[in-house]
Amino acid sequence: MATVSPECQANSIKQEVVRQHNKSQNSLTYDGQLVNDYLLISVDPFLHSRVSVIRADQYFRKHKESDLLISRKFVKILRDLENQLGSDDYLKSESFTNIRSKIEPFISYLLSLSPDNIKAEATYDNSVFFTFVKNGKKYFLEKYLNDSIGFDDIEMSLVVNDDPENTRSYGGTISQVLREFNKELGKNYLDSILSSQRI
Amino acid sequence: MAYPVQILPNSNYKFIDCHVGDCVLMRTTGSPSDEDIWDSDLQQIKVAQLANPRERVYDMSTNLLGVFERDHCKIHFTQTGKEKYSVSCEPDTVVENPTEIIDFLLLDTVGIIYAKIEDVAGIKVTYTSGDSKNPITYYGESFVKHTPMRWNFWHYSIDWKISIKSAGSDEYETVPQERLTTGMLKQIASAARSRLVEKFSLACDSYNILDESCYMKDPALPQQIT
Numbered sequence: 001m002a003t004v005s006p007e008c009q010a011n012s013i014k015q016e017v018v019r020q021h022n023k024s025q026n027s028l029t030y031d032g033q034l035v036n037d038y039l040l041i042s043v044d045p046f047l048h049s050r051v052s053v054i055r056a057d058q059y060f061r062k063h064k065e066s067d068l069l070i071s072r073k074f075v076k077i078l079r080d081l082e083n084q085l086g087s088d089d090y091l092k093s094e095s096f097t098n099i100r101s102k103i104e105p106f107i108s109y110l111l112s113l114s115p116d117n118i119k120a121e122a123t124y125d126n127s128v129f130f131t132f133v134k135n136g137k138k139y140f141l142e143k144y145l146n147d148s149i150g151f152d153d154i155e156m157s158l159v160v161n162d163d164p165e166n167t168r169s170y171g172g173t174i175s176q177v178l179r180e181f182n183k184e185l186g187k188n189y190l191d192s193i194l195s196s197q198r199i
Numbered sequence: 200m201a202y203p204v205q206i207l208p209n210s211n212y213k214f215i216d217c218h219v220g221d222c223v224l225m226r227t228t229g230s231p232s233d234e235d236i237w238d239s240d241l242q243q244i245k246v247a248q249l250a251n252p253r254e255r256v257y258d259m260s261t262n263l264l265g266v267f268e269r270d271h272c273k274i275h276f277t278q279t280g281k282e283k284y285s286v287s288c289e290p291d292t293v294v295e296n297p298t299e300i301i302d303f304l305l306l307d308t309v310g311i312i313y314a315k316i317e318d319v320a321g322i323k324v325t326y327t328s329g330d331s332k333n334p335i336t337y338y339g340e341s342f343v344k345h346t347p348m349r350w351n352f353w354h355y356s357i358d359w360k361i362s363i364k365s366a367g368s369d370e371y372e373t374v375p376q377e378r379l380t381t382g383m384l385k386q387i388a389s390a391a392r393s394r395l396v397e398k399f400s401l402a403c404d405s406y407n408i409l410d411e412s413c414y415m416k417d418p419a420l421p422q423q424i425t
Contacts, residue, residue: 088229088247119238121246125385129246129392131238138241140393144385152380154328159393167394171328171386179331 070111077120135192202297206267208352211420212290215345217413220317223406224261227272228310236310243396259357265408267353275306284350294349313403316343324390337363
């Protein structure tokens with residue numbers, strides 16, 4: 001019987017985990033670092049072996065939970081929007097399917113940033129207004145639903161209220177605004193690290 | 200029900216000229232249910248309730264709490280009534296009393312949200328739009344203005360003054376509303392929404408009532424009943 005080296009065995013299991021993991025993903029991607037983490041820490045205690053064993057059950061349990069949570073949040077956001085449109089006399093004429101098709105990728109993107117909380121509301125100005133909370137800070141994103149925009153128009157806006165003396169508002173194309181949003185989230189991340197170090 | 204004449208403009212009234220920072224503004228919402236108005240997770244007013252119905256959020260109608268009481272928020276004008284009374288006017292305009300059913304109805308299906316004037320006035324916003332290499336920057340500041348209407352002397356508006364920095368100087372130049380682009384108007388409305396949902400609340404524990412000298416030309420005169 002051919003002997004399989006521990007490294008080879010570990011590699012093949014790792015590949016299988018990555019393959020299954022990728023198969024289970026739709027649009028969300030991970031960088032593989034978590035798989036490596038599991039590989040390094042999981043030495044089988046029962047056999048007292050030095051063979052690295054991937055605790056695939058732990059890995060998948062964790063990631064299925066996180067994906068499930070994202071899916072649940074995703075569905076909840078859409079369900080809340082649908083309920084709002086159905087119960088509001090002024091918004092009843094809006095087609096939920098139409099709104100949904102325009103914001104689904106955007107919701108996926110926002111959820112991939114692991115917000116502490118996120119809410120979406122349709123407005124009377126043909127837009128969807130998102131409140132995104134991360135590390136205790138609120139960000140307000142408004143996605144306009146017009147099919148085409150004029151030269152002096154915007155596709156999206158972002159409002160950051162963390163400075164009581166000066167609210168910052170960004171407007172432009174989706175990519176321009178998301179670039180600013182990422183910069184703001186970067187500042188937020190640094191602030192949270194600095195404040196935790198002070199503690 | 201007879202229309203509350205104390206909220207109508209009056210020949211003895213003038214524009215309110217006292218400090219009103221600690222007074223409270225009320226705004227009606229489309230639903231009386233706290234659950235529909237307040238987002239308990241985010242601890243803020245729901246956006247749809249703040250601007251309902253299709254209305255310019257950057258020029259928001261409110262009423263000054265005091266002589267104008269909570270029950271007066273139930274007054275809902277018919278189309279005929281709107282044409283006659285939903286019009287700006289001078290504070291001392293003499294107005295014919297609106298008639299129930301023809302001009303107005305009383306609705307129990309409205310809710311009320313509250314904000315202190317000093318909380319919603321003076322909010323500063325820096326707006327940046329376009330490419331980060333060649334951004335367009337302009338500035339906004341909210342203000343609260345007494346804007347009497349034929350149906351209600353106690354009508355106030357929350358509005359935004361927009362300005363740009365003049366080229367080559369530190370001076371600010373006000374941009375008139377008609378010069379604001381579609382994109383700017385959207386951005387101003389979005390920033391207004393995001394600030395005001397946090398400033399309004401469901402309850403008002405106490406409020407300041409203005410002295411008559413603040414809004415009457417001659418407080419010694421008996422109030423004219425039109």
